[in-house]
Amino acid sequence: MKEFGDQKELLFYKRLIDSIPFAFEFKDPESGRFYQHQPAADQEGSFTITSLEGDLLEKLEEKLAPLADLIPHHLVITDADGKITLCNRQSAADLKADHEAVIGTHIRELLRIPDHQIAILETLQTGQAIRNRELWDRNYGIVNTYIIRRHDGSISRVAGVFHFLNNLKDAEKMAMSGRIAAGIAHEIRNPLTTVRGYLQLLSGQLGPDMNRLFSALLIPELDRANGIITDFLRLSKTEALPFETLYVSDFLKNYLGKFLHSEAFLHDTDLIIDCKKILPETAILGNKEELLQVFMNLFANAQQAKTMNKKLKVDVKAAIYGDMVQISFSDNGSGIEPEVLVHIFDPFYTTKDDGTGLGLSISRKIIENHHGELRVVSNKEGTSFYMEFPIALTEPNED
The missing domain is CATH 3.30.450.20 (PAS domain)
Structure with a gap:
């Protein structure tokens, strides 16, 4: 029964x-x-x-x-x-x-x-x-x-x-950004180049006051506008990047570390790169120049979050979770307000007087092109960015 x-x-x-x-x-x-x-x-x-x-x-x-x-x-x-x-x-x-x-x-x-x-x-x-x-x-x-x-x-x-479907909405927003970027490139970039060329030509033929105006203000502002367009165009890049096998520990310590330690020294920042939780043979597929730009963007943001009462500290750590490598970038700065945090990956969203609001948008785009994910956690004790990448299968070493 x-x-x-x-x-x-x-x-x-x-x-x-x-x-x-x-x-x-x-x-x-x-x-x-x-x-x-x-x-x-x-x-x-x-x-x-x-x-x-x-x-x-x-x-x-x-x-x-x-x-x-x-x-x-x-x-x-x-x-x-x-x-x-x-x-x-x-x-x-x-x-x-x-x-x-x-x-x-x-x-x-x-x-x-x-x-x-x-x-x-x-x-x-x-x-x-x-x-x-x-x-x-x-x-x-x-x-x-x-x-x-x-x-x-x-x-x-x-x-x-x-x-x-918020992720789908974000994807549509990024696609719209790409279409706008293509229009900007076509309608504005060429005229800017033409104007800059004529200013350079005229700068040697006018008086010293006009020369200073051209060299100190007009030409740099045109270069700045062209730089913004170049950054914005990166958001709509769809071509495959030239990837290579990057051994995470070696990449963080010997390639990325070379640049970050220099920046940390110049800005009086304590920098720690910790790879103890991964094996030397742990690898991802990626483009190291593109990933370097991500970390340099995050380091620049950390500098702007520095507080007056304590020395800035930056921790870069790598760990393995399942079949993913997680690389975290953490600072002990002032943190990001919740109402700002929800928009920090939006193109052109910035709280800085001289910022373009494209750095983190580009960073997320680069991570997504690496089949990864970029997310952020922040409070009054500081901010942490987490990047996750699929582990690459590598050939075993032969003795």
Whole structure:
């Protein structure tokens, strides 16, 4: 009888998983078996479970929680009062919430937007599931809601799945930047070169006052404008970079370190480069001149964040996480205000009087061209940039 009961339970869970209307992947840590779920093509916008009540439903949610954490989109389930009963880790991470603390709180505390904009609350009020609605509030994405009902047809739970597409929006912004850059290059760069040539020609034929005006102001300003255009064009570069195998420890200590130690000496900065957590043979594929520019941009930003009451310290560290190499660049400067932090990778966004706002945009573009990721964490104790790159497979050394 027990075997028959176990079989019925297995069939129940199989039907339940088959009814889940979103895709996910799962690898069993014990058996190593891999499961990939795809919803049925005719899956409806909501599903209903009428045989679960009370404690049993809560236990089922506990079982589903690890599965929900594998979903790369937002999944939140609430009860009929709008209180959260399940929240996956992706939701908490993107919304900067405590994954454990949000359970039992009202969904408005997690989303921090007006109630009338919350799709789950709309479904609770109308009793109608939402299908593929595009949302533009604090975040951009596609939302679907799914209803779990009691025996009597009343709503027990509402699940909301939000496909978080802010990265896509950023990509569209960068593509627009590229189109603008191409227009600037065509319409402005050639006239600037022509004007600069004529100014150089005239500078030797006029009086000393005009010569000083040309050499100290007009020509340098034209060069500065041309430099801004050159930097902006880098944001739209699509051609493949000439990559080579870069052994991380050697690159950081012997190539990058040569430049950074010189800059640190000139600016009275303490610099530490720590590669103890990686092996000498750990390598990435990259272009060392491009990566050098990233680190020089970060070092320049660190100098501008220096505080008056302590000496600036910069730490560069390398470590391995899974199949990725992480290189961190940290300073003990004044930090970045939260309202500024969300925009620091935006082209032309700057808080400096003489800045162009392109340094970090270009840096992120370079890291992305290396199939990597650049992110930042900052507080009053300083700022840390984290760069992650895929580990390159290298040929073993032959004795």
